[in-house]
Amino acid sequence: MNTHAAARLAALSPQGRQHLQAVLHPPPALLVFDFDGTLAPIVAQPDAARAPLAVARALEALMQHHVVAIVTGRAVDDVAGRLGFVPHHVLGSHGAEDPADVQSAERIAHHRSALDELRAACDGSWAASLGDAGVQVEDKGLSLAFHYRLSRDRQHALSVVRGLLAEHGGGLRTFDGKCVVNAMADEAPDKADAVETLVARTGISRVVFAGDDVNDEPVFERRRPGWFTVKVGGDPRQSAAEFHLGGTAEMALFLAACLRCSR
Ligand SMILES: [Mg+2]
Numbered sequence: 479m480n481t482h483a484a485a486r487l488a489a490l491s492p493q494g495r496q497h498l499q500a501v502l503h504p505p506p507a508l509l510v511f512d513f514d515g516t517l518a519p520i521v522a523q524p525d526a527a528r529a530p531l532a533v534a535r536a537l538e539a540l541m542q543h544h545v546v547a548i549v550t551g552r553a554v555d556d557v558a559g560r561l562g563f564v565p566h567h568v569l570g571s572h573g574a575e576d577p578a579d580v581q582s583a584e585r586i587a588h589h590r591s592a593l594d595e596l597r598a599a600c601d602g603s604w605a606a607s608l609g610d611a612g613v614q615v616e617d618k619g620l621s622l623a624f625h626y627r628l629s630r631d632r633q634h635a636l637s638v639v640r641g642l643l644a645e646h647g648g649g650l651r652t653f654d655g656k657c658v659v660n661a662m663a664d665e666a667p668d669k670a671d672a673v674e675t676l677v678a679r680t681g682i683s684r685v686v687f688a689g690d691d692v693n694d695e696p697v698f699e700r701r702r703p704g705w706f707t708v709k710v711g712g713d714p715r716q717s718a719a720e721f722h723l724g725g726t727a728e729m730a731l732f733l734a735a736c737l738r739c740s741r
Pocket residue numbers: 512513514515516689690691
């Protein structure tokens with residue numbers, strides 16, 4: 479596919495900078511970032527993940543010109559203390575948790591209860607198998623995450639998670655991340671829905687979106703003219719993003735380029 483070939487363009491190439499300038503100038507644009515693997519390096523203990531200081535300061539500077547948002551797989555409360563700055567918007571659980579959406583209490587309760595059967599199985603009949611396989615279950619309310627980065631045998635851990643989901647994952651959307659499998663209500667919003675929500679809420683249609691993982695691909699796939707989509711790390715040929723950054727180590731550099739384009 480052409481879109482996949484296009485992802486080989488480096489975000490910081492002359493072409494990338496030119497496109498970035500067109501999206502960011504004149505401000506304001508909407509800047510949306512995933513957290514783990516995008517702003518913060520992936521670490522063995524997910525609880526140790528933090529945005530580097532240079533990244534936090536650069537995002538704070540960008541907030542003077544643009545609307546800055548985080549759309550993360552983590553719960554909103556979890557990510558807030560890891561950012562080192564306070565963005566304009568934070569959406570959690572892959573876009574399903576939106577604190578600004580005050581109308582949605584009933585819908586959220588519905589999405590949360592869709593996970594009840596799976597939750598019960600994790601605490602009950604499947605608890606021992608998950609524990610033995612070294613799978614850590616994280617309940618984010620609107621999604622369940624099965625982490626197996628620290629398992630001795632990741633292949634086995636993954637097969638245990640798949641078995642659990644085959645038995646108790648009916649009516650759920652499941653998707654893989656980096657050493658993690660996520661499950662959430664099938665009709666819950668995904669990250670692409672979350673970005674659309676932010677576009678509608680802010681009235682800003684020029685968008686920069688950066689992400690590193692499978693669950694960021696729906697955003698890349700739904701990109702429109704006037705968007706700058708960046709896949710961070712990994713194999714850019716596997717992504718529908720238009721542009722590519724080598725990894726989180728280049729993020730501060732990318733944000734500095736964004737800042738230059740904004741003045
Ligand atoms: Mg990520």
